[in-house]
Amino acid sequence: MYNKTIKxxxxxxKKKKISITELTILFLKKIYKNNINAFINxxxxxxxxxxxxxxxxxxxxxxxxxxxxxxxxKDVFVTKGWKTTAGSKILKNYxxxxxxxxxxxxxxxxxxxxxxxxxxxxxxxxxxxxSFFGPVKNPWDxxxxxxxxxxxxxxxxxxxxxxxxxxxxxxGSIRQPSSFCGVTGIKPTYGSVSRFGIISFxxxxxxxxxxxxxxxxxxxxxxxxxxxxKSDLTNIxxxxxNFYKNLNCNLQNIKIGIPKEFFNQNxxxxxxxxxxxxxxxxxxxxxxxxxxxxxKTELYIPTYYIISSAEAxxxxxxxxxxxxxxxxxxxxxxxxMYKKYxxxxxxxxxxxxxxxxxxxxxxxxxxxCYLQAQKIRRIITNELKEIFNKKNKNYCDVIIGPVxxxxxxxxxxxxxxxxxxxxxxxxxxxxxxxxxxxISIPCGFSKYKTNKNRPIGLQIIGNYFNESKILNLAYKFQxxxxxxxxxx
Ligand code: GLN
Numbered sequence: 001m002y003n004k005t006i007k008x009x010x011x012x013x014k015k016k017k018i019s020i021t022e023l024t025i026l027f028l029k030k031i032y033k034n035n036i037n038a039f040i041n042x043x044x045x046x047x048x049x050x051x052x053x054x055x056x057x058x059x060x061x062x063x064x065x066x067x068x069x070x071x072x073x074k075d076v077f078v079t080k081g082w083k084t085t086a087g088s089k090i091l092k093n094y095x096x097x098x099x100x101x102x103x104x105x106x107x108x109x110x111x112x113x114x115x116x117x118x119x120x121x122x123x124x125x126x127x128x129x130x131s132f133f134g135p136v137k138n139p140w141d142x143x144x145x146x147x148x149x150x151x152x153x154x155x156x157x158x159x160x161x162x163x164x165x166x167x168x169x170x171x172g173s174i175r176q177p178s179s180f181c182g183v184t185g186i187k188p189t190y191g192s193v194s195r196f197g198i199i200s201f202x203x204x205x206x207x208x209x210x211x212x213x214x215x216x217x218x219x220x221x222x223x224x225x226x227x228x229x230k231s232d233l234t235n236i237x238x239x240x241x242n243f244y245k246n247l248n249c250n251l252q253n254i255k256i257g258i259p260k261e262f263f264n265q266n267x268x269x270x271x272x273x274x275x276x277x278x279x280x281x282x283x284x285x286x287x288x289x290x291x292x293x294x295x296k297t298e299l300y301i302p303t304y305y306i307i308s309s310a311e312a313x314x315x316x317x318x319x320x321x322x323x324x325x326x327x328x329x330x331x332x333x334x335x336x337m338y339k340k341y342x343x344x345x346x347x348x349x350x351x352x353x354x355x356x357x358x359x360x361x362x363x364x365x366x367x368x369c370y371l372q373a374q375k376i377r378r379i380i381t382n383e384l385k386e387i388f389n390k391k392n393k394n395y396c397d398v399i400i401g402p403v404x405x406x407x408x409x410x411x412x413x414x415x416x417x418x419x420x421x422x423x424x425x426x427x428x429x430x431x432x433x434x435x436x437x438x439i440s441i442p443c444g445f446s447k448y449k450t451n452k453n454r455p456i457g458l459q460i461i462g463n464y465f466n467e468s469k470i471l472n473l474a475y476k477f478q479x480x481x482x483x484x485x486x487x488x
Contacts, residue, residue: 001026002160003487006069006217009163013058013068020058020068024051024112027070031114031161036137036146038156040075041083041116054110065220067110072162074153075116076123076199077208079103082113086199087121087131087149090345091325100197101229102166102208109224114162117152121347122316123173123201125149126421127414130349135411138181139488140454144408147177153211154181158488164212164221168198170205171304172403172428175440178211179403179457182442184474184484185211186218189464190435191236194229202311203234205304205432214484215441215474219243222467238465246468247475252286254473257387257396259294265426267405274444274456275402278477282400285476290396292387296380300429301422303380306360306373307433313357316350352418381434388463398470402427403457407446431461438462439470442483455483 001023004012012018024047031039054068078084078096080103085091099107107113120130128136128151136151138144139159146155150167154177157165167174169187178185186209193208200206210221223244228237258279263272279289321328321341328344331337346354360369387396404424414420431438443458458477462470478484 002030004163005213006065006163006220009069010065020054020112021048021051023068024048024070024114027114027162034159034161036139036142036155036159037134038118038136038152038159038161039072039115040085040118040133040152043082043115046081047112047114050107050112054112057110064109066106066224069111069164070114070162071106071111071164071166072114072117072153072156073103073166074119074150074168076119076168077103077166078197078199079113079116082116084116084199085132086123087119087133088345088347088350089132089326090319092132094325098197101194101231102225103197105224105227117150117156117165119152120149121350122199122312123149123168123170124312124349124353126172126176126424127409128152128177129411129415130347132347137411138408138454140182141408143410144451144454145180145411147180147408149173150211151177154178154183154185157181157183157211157213160487164210164217166208167211168206168208169432170201170308171432172425174209174211175403175428175438175457175459176425178440179442180408180455182455182483182486182488183211184214184218184439184441185209186222186439186467186471187431187437188222188226188467189437191234192226192238192465194232194235196229196231200315202308203315204311205308214478215439215471216244216247218439219247219471219475226467241468243468243471247472249472250286251282251473251476254287254398255396256282256287256289257292257399258289259292259399259401261294261297262401262427265297265405267402268407268446268448270446270448271402271405271407271456275458278443278458279400281477281480282473285480290394292394292396292399294383294430296383297426299376299380300426300433303373303376304425304429304433305356305422306369307377309353309356310360310370311357312353313361316354349418377433380430384430384434384436397462398473399461401459403440403459404428407451407454407456409451427459436461436464437467437470439474441474441477442486443481444483
């Protein structure tokens with residue numbers, strides 16, 4: 001049951017081979033037994049209540065393909081009645097009075113929330129070691145990190161504790177853990193999925209998406225979560241599209257751009273070989289491979305960390321000890337209260353980003369740093385846009401490369417040096433900074449002794465609103481390969 005796709009589970013439910021409650025209990029049992037620390041909040045009562053509601057939907061013939069399918073949510077989506085912590089001590093007992101937009105949508109479909117998933121504190125991290133609740137272990141090798149910040153989501157899907165999970169991606173947090181855990185994760189075009197009810201990290205970059213076993217399941221969920229929501233002013237109205245139905249298009253003559261620079265970034269040899277093998281599969285499917293150049297790669301990391309830290313500094317100012325979470329009763333004046341509350345309850349990485357953000361936005365550095373980074377962000381975006389511009393002779397439909405320069409590293413290996421984490425984001429940042437949609441799919445395993453059998457991910461970046469195209473490529477690849485079916 002645990003390996004079945006959403007479509008397969010839905011058929012079983014329809015044929016009454018298993019009831020929604022039985023299916024839910026099966027997954028809950030598996031969650032109780034696991035030891036990877038992916039789930040940080042389980043509430044059986046709320047879960048089973050949802051199962052009953054979904055059963056009623058079936059009875060009233062109001063069911064969709066998602067009705068009765070279990071799901072788990074990254075703990076940055078506020079969920080009514082459930083604790084929502086964003087992986088932080090500051091929110092450790094916070095219960096939201098409302099649901100995030102995407103939770104509302106998925107509840108409406110009749111999906112069953114199995115629980116809330118561990119993540120880096122306020123989604124800041126690349127290894128899920130910045131969570132107040134401890135690191136998530138990689139199901140392929142418990143010594144390894146799961147990736148971050150949506151490590152809980154990726155590890156839970158990989159360990160088959162849930163068929164599918166929600167996640168968010170600011171600088172790679174859906175794609176990188178998906179790659180580290182051997183699952184499929186999609187970040188849609190910025191603005192396509194409402195950010196309403198997502199605990200903000202960096203508002204101009206944050207985007208919700210899906211982590212699942214394969215592209216088909218991702219497409220099914222995108223059908224539901226990509227839609228207009230007035231509560232998020234950056235949310236775009238898009239024509240209704242059926243991502244699931246569009247999966248099976250022909251890849252004949254599709255143009256795949258391969259940036260040489262994506263293979264220069266201290267990429268491990270294993271990863272290069274696996275990506276090259278995958279590119280050959282695409283060639284066999286009829287695609288044209290085109291070498292392209294991206295001149296601005298060395299600017300991705302500084303630009304992202306300047307902009308995201310500035311926005312985080314501003315977003316996190318709402319945690320003032322008055323409005324959310326833990327409250328301090330003893331204090332002499334308001335400044336002392338802020339200080340105590342924030343220094344006691346934010347983790348080190350979050351404090352570091354707040355310091356960087358406040359420094360960058362200070363009088364002396366605003367022009368030199370922040371404005372400069374905004375201009376460079378535009379230059380990076382324009383460079384990528386040109387690649388997809390059909391007026392150019394050498395335009396491409398998609399860009400393909402690795403997700404990360406390395407496979408999952410060991411827990412604690414890079415914890416003491418945040419810069420080592422930051423530089424590992426280099427290949428996911430271009431689509432984050434430009435807002436382009438991007439998907440990570442499994443394409444092999446490492447062979448090196450120290451990190452043998454850890455999954456490798458391939459990234460497909462598409463033009464704006466071209467989720468159908470990248471899902472289509474991922475789907476076709478998954479029809480002719482079986483990396484996505486491997487289980488730890
Ligand atoms: N690793 C990046 C960071 O720490 C990206 C995180 C994310 O996408 N949420 O900022």
